[in-house]
Every structure is written in C-alpha cells, then in structure tokens.
Amino acid sequence: MSAYAYSVLAIMGINVMLAVSLNMITGFCGQFSLGHAAFYGAGAYAAAFLAAAGSSVPFSLLAGAVVAGALGVIVGFASLRLRHDFLAVTTIGVSFLFVGFVRKQPWLGAEMGISRIPSSGLGSQGNALLIVACALATIALSIYVNRSWMGFGFRAVGDDEDTARSIGISVSSYKLVAFTLGTAIAGLAGGLYAYFTQFIVPDSFGFRDADGDGRHRRHGLHPGRGRSRNRAYAASRNIPLYQRVPAADLWRPSHSRHALCAGRARGSRARCITQRTGAMNWALEVEAAAIHFGGVQAIAGVSFLVAPGDMAGLIGPNGAGKTTLLRIIAGVLKPDSGRVVLSGIDVTGWPTARRIRHGLALTHQIARPFRSMTALENVTLAAGHRLTANPFAALARIARSAQQARARDLLAKVGLSGEDDKPVTALPLGHLKRLEVARALAVDPSLILLDEPLAGLNHSEAARFVDLIAEINNGGITTILVEHNLAQVMRVCRRLLVLDQGRIIADAAPEHVMANPAVREAYLGSGREHAAA
Amino acid sequence: MAYYIDLAFNGLVFGCMYALMAVGLTLVYGLLRILHIAHAAVYAFGAYITVIVANTTGSIAIGMLAAIAAATLLGMAIYRLLYEPLLDYPPYVAMIASIGLLVVMEDGFRIAFGEQGLTFARNPYPTQLHDIAGLTANTVQIAIIALSTMCLVLLALFATRTRIGIGWRATVSDPRIATSFGVDAIKVRYLNFAIGSALAALGGALIALLNNFVEPTMGFVVSYKALAIIVLGGLGSLQGTLVASLALGLTESYGTIFVGRFLDRDAIAFLFLIAVLLVRPQGLAGARTA
Numbered sequence: 048m049s050a051y052a053y054s055v056l057a058i059m060g061i062n063v064m065l066a067v068s069l070n071m072i073t074g075f076c077g078q079f080s081l082g083h084a085a086f087y088g089a090g091a092y093a094a095a096f097l098a099a100a101g102s103s104v105p106f107s108l109l110a111g112a113v114v115a116g117a118l119g120v121i122v123g124f125a126s127l128r129l130r131h132d133f134l135a136v137t138t139i140g141v142s143f144l145f146v147g148f149v150r151k152q153p154w155l156g157a158e159m160g161i162s163r164i165p166s167s168g169l170g171s172q173g174n175a176l177l178i179v180a181c182a183l184a185t186i187a188l189s190i191y192v193n194r195s196w197m198g199f200g201f202r203a204v205g206d207d208e209d210t211a212r213s214i215g216i217s218v219s220s221y222k223l224v225a226f227t228l229g230t231a232i233a234g235l236a237g238g239l240y241a242y243f244t245q246f247i248v249p250d251s252f253g254f255r256d257a258d259g260d261g262r263h264r265r266h267g268l269h270p271g272r273g274r275s276r277n278r279a280y281a282a283s284r285n286i287p288l289y290q291r292v293p294a295a296d297l298w299r300p301s302h303s304r305h306a307l308c309a310g311r312a313r314g315s316r317a318r319c320i321t322q323r324t325g326a327m328n329w330a331l332e333v334e335a336a337a338i339h340f341g342g343v344q345a346i347a348g349v350s351f352l353v354a355p356g357d358m359a360g361l362i363g364p365n366g367a368g369k370t371t372l373l374r375i376i377a378g379v380l381k382p383d384s385g386r387v388v389l390s391g392i393d394v395t396g397w398p399t400a401r402r403i404r405h406g407l408a409l410t411h412q413i414a415r416p417f418r419s420m421t422a423l424e425n426v427t428l429a430a431g432h433r434l435t436a437n438p439f440a441a442l443a444r445i446a447r448s449a450q451q452a453r454a455r456d457l458l459a460k461v462g463l464s465g466e467d468d469k470p471v472t473a474l475p476l477g478h479l480k481r482l483e484v485a486r487a488l489a490v491d492p493s494l495i496l497l498d499e500p501l502a503g504l505n506h507s508e509a510a511r512f513v514d515l516i517a518e519i520n521n522g523g524i525t526t527i528l529v530e531h532n533l534a535q536v537m538r539v540c541r542r543l544l545v546l547d548q549g550r551i552i553a554d555a556a557p558e559h560v561m562a563n564p565a566v567r568e569a570y571l572g573s574g575r576e577h578a579a580a
Numbered sequence: 581m582a583y584y585i586d587l588a589f590n591g592l593v594f595g596c597m598y599a600l601m602a603v604g605l606t607l608v609y610g611l612l613r614i615l616h617i618a619h620a621a622v623y624a625f626g627a628y629i630t631v632i633v634a635n636t637t638g639s640i641a642i643g644m645l646a647a648i649a650a651a652t653l654l655g656m657a658i659y660r661l662l663y664e665p666l667l668d669y670p671p672y673v674a675m676i677a678s679i680g681l682l683v684v685m686e687d688g689f690r691i692a693f694g695e696q697g698l699t700f701a702r703n704p705y706p707t708q709l710h711d712i713a714g715l716t717a718n719t720v721q722i723a724i725i726a727l728s729t730m731c732l733v734l735l736a737l738f739a740t741r742t743r744i745g746i747g748w749r750a751t752v753s754d755p756r757i758a759t760s761f762g763v764d765a766i767k768v769r770y771l772n773f774a775i776g777s778a779l780a781a782l783g784g785a786l787i788a789l790l791n792n793f794v795e796p797t798m799g800f801v802v803s804y805k806a807l808a809i810i811v812l813g814g815l816g817s818l819q820g821t822l823v824a825s826l827a828l829g830l831t832e833s834y835g836t837i838f839v840g841r842f843l844d845r846d847a848i849a850f851l852f853l854i855a856v857l858l859v860r861p862q863g864l865a866g867a868r869t870a
Contacts, residue, residue: 079672125854128861132615135672136811137857139804140850147847151840 053175057243060178061236064185068232071189075198076225077205078126082138083233085145088252090115090234092149095161095241104167108238115234116227123226127219142253150249160248167242178239185232192228196434196441201225203428203435206417209379213411214429214490215403215436224438328391330355330494330525336375336385337549345371346382347549353527355390355493358520360540360557361529364569367546369529370412373496376527377409378402390493404436408492412499414479416471422482423467426454429489457485461515477508484515494525501532513539537561545569585715587833593721595829596728600783601802602809602821603732604655604776610752610816611772613671617678618658619780620803621685626651626781627788627798628689628698635701644785648778655777656770682803689796697795706792720790727786731779732822748772752816801846808853813865820865827864828852 048056069083090111097107122141126134149155156162167174192198203211204221211218241247331353338346345368353359363369374380376387378399386395394402403409416425428435430450435441458464461481466474471482480500487495497516501509513535520526520539530536536543536557543560545553547569553560560566601623608616626647634643662681666674705719739745750758751768759765788794809828813820828849835848843851856864 125858129857130861132609132613132671132815133811133857133861133863135615135675136807137854140808140853143804143850144843144847144854147844147850148842150844150847151842 057175060182063182064236068229072229075201079135082141085142086115086230086233087237090237091241094238111238112231112235116231119226119230123223164245200435212399215432332388334386360536363546406493408487409496410483429486591830591833595826599825601806614674618681620799623780623784624799626784627794630785651781655773659773814863817865
C-alpha cells in the first residue's frame with residue numbers, strides 16, 4: 048500500500064474513534080455535546096507537548112487521553128446543571144474557548160502550533176496500523192459498553208432521567224462516566240493524530256473543522272441511537288424454571304432489605320442493628336416537613352408515621368399539596384425544614400436514587416416509561432437495580448437472564464404477560480400504569496409511593512388496579528396511595544390522611560375520616576354553600 | 581479614564597450589533613425551538629447585498645433597503661424550504677440542517693463573489709469622526725446605536741400595541757392556544773422569520789459599512805456568538821437577549837484589554853457564557869423551573 052493509502056486509513060481510523068466516542072456521550076447517554084473537537088485538540092496538544100519534551104509514545108498518548116478525560120469531567124459537571132439546548136451551546140463554547148486559549152499560549156506555540164513532534168518511530172505504516180487498532184478497540188469497547196449493564200443504564204438516562212432516578216440509577220454518575228469515557232477516547236485520537244502529522248495548529252481543532260462537515264455528528268446522533276446490537280440478548284428467551292424467583296418471594300422483599308441494611312454505609316449500621324433486634328421502626332416518618340414555592344406555603348409542617356405493612360391513602364382537594372408531599376418523601380423536592388426517615392434512617396438530604404436503593408419505590412402520576420425500550424426491558428432494568436447502582440460495577444456485568452426472569456414474573460403479576468416484547472410506545476394507558484407498578488416492584492421496595500395511579504382509568508380498570516395494589520400491600524410492602532378516586536381508596540386503605548392547604552386535617556380509619564366535619568368542609572365547602580348548592 | 585469610556589462605547593456598539601442578530605434567533609427559538617444557526621448566513625447575505633447594490637446604484641441607502649428586503653424573503657424561504665419539512669423531527673435535525681445551510685451559503689458567497697471579499701466603492705462613513713462630549717465616534721458607530729435602538733423600540737411597540745403583535749406574542753408563548761383563538765400560526769412563523777431576518781440584514785449591512793469589507797466567512801463566529809447570547813439571555817426571552825447582547829459586547833471589549841494575552845476575543849465571549857451559566861443555569865432572564 049502506498050503512503051497515501053496509509054494516511055487515508057489513519058484519518059479514517061481517527062474519525063471512527065471520534066464518532067464512536069461522541070456516540071457514547073450523545074447516542075448512549077443522550078447528552079448533547081457539540082464540543083468534541085476541543086477534547087480531541089486537548090489530547091493532541093497534551094501528547095504533542097510531552098512528545099516534544101521527550102516523553103515516550105505510550106506515555107504521551109496516555110497523557111493525552113487523561114488530559115482530555117479530565118476536561119471531559121469538568122464539562123460533565125457542567126452538564127449536570129444545564130438543560131438540553133443550554134448544554135449544546137455551552138459545549139460549542141468549550142471548543143471556542145479551547146482554540147482561543149491555545150492560540151494565545153506561547154508555550155504551546157500560540158498561532159504556530161507545535162511543529163517539532165518527534166516521530167513515533169513506527170513509520171507511516173506503523174502509525175496507520177496503530178490508529179486502526181485503536182479504532183477497532185474503540186468500536187469493540189463501545190459494543191461491549193452498550194451490551195453491559197452500564198450501557199443499559201446509559202439508555203435509561205438518555206430516555207428519561209427522572210424515571211432512571213426512580214429505579215435507583217444515579218444519573219449524575221452515569222453522565223460523568225459517559226463524558227469521561229467519550230472525551231478520553233477523543234483525547235487518545237488527538238494524540239494519535241499528533242504523532243501521525245507531527246505538526247498541529249490551533250485551527251485543526253476548531254468547532255468548524257472538526258464538526259462543520261457534519262461527519263462526526265451524523266454518526267453521533269444517529270436516530271437509531273446506536274443500539275441495534277442491543278437485541279442480542281433477546282435471544283435468551285427460554286429461561287429454565289429453576290432460575291426463576293419463587294413467586295412467594297416476589298412480595299417478600301424483607302430479606303433483601305436486610306441484606307441491603309447489612310451492607311449499608313458504616314455510619315448507619317447502628318440503626319440497622321436496632322432494626323434487626325426488633326426495636327419498633329416505622330416504615331416512614333415525616334417530621335414537620337415544610338416547603339414553600341414563592342409566597343405559597345405548599346406544605347406547612349406535616350408530620351406523620353407509617354407502620355411497616357400499612358396501606359395509607361393520602362387524599363385531599365386539588366392543590367392540597369399531595370403530590371408535593373410525595374415528592375418530598377421521594378427526594379425530588381428538598382423541604383425547607385423537617386425530616387424524612389425511611390425504615391429508621393434519616394434520608395432527608397439524600398437524592399432520589401439513593402432513597403430507592405434504600406427501599407423506596409414510586410410511580411409517576413403520568414406514566415413515564417423508558418420510551419426506547421420494550422416493556423420487558425423497562426422492568427428488567429429496574430430488576431437489575433443493584434447492578435446499575437454503580438456504573439463501573441455495571442460495566443463488568445452483561446448477563447441479564449436472572450433479571451429478565453424476574454421481570455417476566457412481575458409483568459405477569461401485574462397482568463401484562465404477553466406484552467413483554469412490545470415497545471412501550473405501543474401500550475395503552477392502562478397497561479403503562481401497570482408497567483409503572485411492575486417497574487416499581489422490581490426495585491424490591493419496602494415502601495411504595497403511588498401517585499394517582501387510577502387517573503385516566505375507567506371504572507373496571509380502576510377496580511382491577513386497586514385489587515392489584517391491595518395484593519402488593521398484602522405481600523408486605525408498605526403502600527402510600529395518593530388518589531382522587533375516593534370510592535376505590537375507601538375500599539382498600541386501612542388509614543386515610545387528609546391534606547388540605549398543606550396541612551394534615553385528618554388522619555384515621557376511612558369511615559371516621561369521612562364523618563369528620565373538617566374533611567367534609569375541605570371537600571365540599573362550608574355547610575351553607577353546600578345547602579345552597 | 582477616557583480610554584475606559586471608549587472601551588465601553590465600543591462594547592455598546594458591538595452589543596447593539598449582537599442584539600440585532602440575536603433578536604431573530606430568539607424569535608425563532610421561542611416559536612420553533614430550533615437553534616437557527618443559518619441566521620448568520622442571512623446576516624452575511626444582507627452585508628453582501630448592501631455592498632453589491634450600493635456599488636451598482638451608487639447609493640448606500642438603496643443598498644441597505646435592498647438588503648433588508650432580500651433578506652426578509654430569504655428568511656421566509658429558509659423557513660418554508662428548510663425548517664418546515666423538518667418540524668416533525670427532533671430539534672437537533674433542524675439544527676444540523678441549519679449548520680449545513682450556513683456552510684453551503686458561505687461557500688456560495690465564495691464561489692459567486694470570490695475568496696477575497698468585497699469592499700464599498702465609496703464609503704466615507706467609517707472615517708467621519710465626531711466628538712461627542714470627549715468621546716470620539718465615527719458615523720457608522722453612531723448609526724449602529726441609533727438604528728438598532730430605533731428598530732428594537734419599534735419592535736417592542738409592534739409587539740405590545742398592535743393586534744398582530746399581540747397575536748404574535750401569544751403564538752410564541754403557546755402556539756396551540758393562540759391557534760384556538762384564531763391566530764394563524766403559520767403566518768406568525770413567516771412574520772417571525774421576516775422580522776428576524778430583516779434585523780440580521782440590517783446588522784450585516786452596518787458591519788459591512790463599519791469594516792468597509794464583507795467576506796464569505798463573516799457570519800461564522802457571529803452565528804455562534806449570537807447563540808451564546810440567546811442562551812445567556814435565557815432562551816426565548818427578548819429582554820434577556822438584549823441584556824445579554826450588551827453584557828457580551830462590554831465583556832469582550834474590556835476582556836480583550838485585560839485578559840487578551842491569555843484568550844482571544846471569541847474565547848472570552850464563551851468563557852463569559854460558561855461562567856454565567858454555571859451560576860445561573862437558566863440564563864440571565866430565564867425563570868427557574870421547579
């Protein structure tokens with residue numbers, strides 16, 4: 048092959064590395080990043096600078112990847128705070144910032160760039176082969192990541208961050224990992240480019256030159272979201288019966304709770320021990336929780352206790368603060384004051400994902416499945432919540448059969464057997480609601496929060512759904528049900544908490560609550576108005 | 581001291597320029613949620629038309645009017661031919677198409693009018709200096725401040741005092757509800773692109789006069805800077821966009837003096853953007869969402 052052919056091969060390899068690494072950020076994890084050229088440039092400059100200073104080829108390349116990855120962590124942190132389009136423009140800014148910075152650095156050759164990069168000693172053929180090898184390794188890594196539980200977690204984050212949190216996935220760690228991994232590979236590509244050309248200038252890494260032709264981006268933002276290979280596991284359908292979780296265990300999460308408790312952070316061990324030695328522990332304690340939005344005191348000092356295994360209905364007129372209270376318990380909102388204690392452990396400052404890992408589960412008022420997945424994948428991912436809790440641990444795991452078996456059982460339990468392989472976008476609302484419940488159960492909760500699960504269901508659907516909820520509760524899972532459909536709530540709840548204007552105005556058995564004048568007034572207005580109507 | 585006032589004035593001139601560009605972007609973003617990067621091509625187009633028509637007819641005023649008229653049509657054509665077919669796709673598809681159009685138009689200018697750019701045959705304005713209370717300014721700088729202020733005031737009056745303007749704002753804030761009140765959302769989109777493009781062309785024409793020069797790539801950096809501005813302003817907020825335009829103009833003006841040794845002008849602009857966003861992720865005027 049001619050030297051020219053090798054140089055074409057080398058450029059192709061570098062482009063492949065850039066595209067595949069960008070795809071990890073945008074395609075897998077759904078983070079819009081347009082500043083990939085800056086990381087490529089950072090890697091090239093770091094490697095070129097060290098190479099010119101006399102360091103060895105592997106060290107320079109590694110340093111390029113590390114520098115770019117470090118920069119990627121910084122941008123990753125920014126991505127945690129910024130919404131979609133804000134992030135896109137910020138990442139464009141990063142590439143302008145990079146070029147504008149190196150252009151003014153005399154020690155990096157300023158406008159003239161670095162031209163005294165020593166040869167890698169491999170010759171044009173060796174260089175090209177090294178680049179191709181790195182490109183192939185990148186592709187292999189990308190395929191592996193996509194098949195691993197980490198890739199599964201990335202898809203969840205890219206699909207719906209809130210839902211990902213609700214199955215215990217730490218969205219921020221996944222985003223940071225995606226940025227670090229993607230940018231480090233871009234940095235490696237930059238270092239290879241520096242050795243390949245032995246001459247770099249700032250403009251090689253501008254927004255325009257690396258992205259303007261749209262080549263990388265077209266790869267990166269492929270509408271298929273680069274998961275065609277993800278179907279491979281779908282072949283593993285026939286799971287032997289003995290691998291399935293015994294049905295009786297489905298509703299008995301206590302053993303896993305204890306396991307979790309034992310493995311929990313050292314600081315909370317003392318509390319775990321009291322729990323196991325039989326001291327009374329409430330499933331949920333809310334103490335004087337309060338939050339305001341602007342001038343509205345949405346929750347004004349709410350306290351209540353829920354015993355393990357209880358089934359409590361949380362009702363109240365529109366705007367009473369029910370959903371706000373649930374969101375405080377779930378950790379979506381941080382209360383201005385007050386505490387939330389789950390199974391004896393104060394979780395007030397914890398993010399949602401961590402509370403999930405501590406035995407909480409929740410369903411959203413409006414069903415929010417992972418839209419790119421099938422029903423089975425939705426539940427499988429939740430069933431693997433221990434694997435996905437840590438992205439690096441997730442990277443080491445590929446097998447899904449145990450979680451799939453569990454997911455199938457749960458889908459059957461909520462009445463969705465036969466819908467396993469349907470994309471969730473094809474499911475009707477009633478089924479999506481059931482899917483929410485299956486997904487919530489898959490995280491082995493001890494306490495489940497259901498936010499208006501009956502909304503939008505017709506009478507018979509609602510009745511069946513409430514039966515399902517009662518069955519779940521009978522299995523030992525403490526249940527808190529926020530619901531407007533009073534007839535159904537009265538039928539199953541053993542206890543009703545009535546919220547009005549951010550306060551609890553009644554807390555008793557359903558028949559007592561309904562006889563309470565304060566409750567009647569909150570629901571129906573004052574007696575006089577009622578008479579007039 | 582006079583030096584710092586000069587810098588402030590310079591920053592103000594650039595801020596007004598940025599505002600003319602960024603208003604159009606904000607309008608498009610507010611209505612269609614598209615980052616309209618090809619807006620910079622409209623700006624360059626306006627500059628080219630100004631130079632060419634001015635050199636043909638001998639009148640810069642006719643050149644500018646022609647540029648505004650042509651750019652208005654171009655803006656509407658971009659909506660009809662580029663964005664409308666892509667509205668059903670995720671927004672980044674339209675954005676990438678937009679980048680594509682910018683690149684194509686840049687190369688179009690290069691092919692049609694040459695790599696070297698064009699200059700006015702006769703343009704006395706940048707060298708006419710005026711002394712205003714100790715401040716030295718040329719005619720074009722004064723015109724930039726005066727015309728952009730005038731256009732933005734007219735735009736504000738149009739948006740708040742006329743029926744069409746109110747329907748337009750209603751559509752920007754909620755297209756579906758506005759439609760149910762009888763506003764023709766499609767016409768509003770054309771109006772949006774027409775107004776935004778006319779302002780961009782005016783900006784292009786004024787910059788052409790200021791530099792006495794137009795070149796194929798003149799829109800490139802401005803386009804991304806205008807994006808930075810609308811993001812700074814909180815995406816979709818006109819007031820925020822104006823504040824951000826002036827803030828960026830001033831930051832660049834002072835920044836090149838104080839940190840110009842470490843960063844170039846564009847890098848300073850984006851560093852400012854990133855710094856502000858880290859403190860206020862929702863932009864200067866964006867509402868904090870619960």
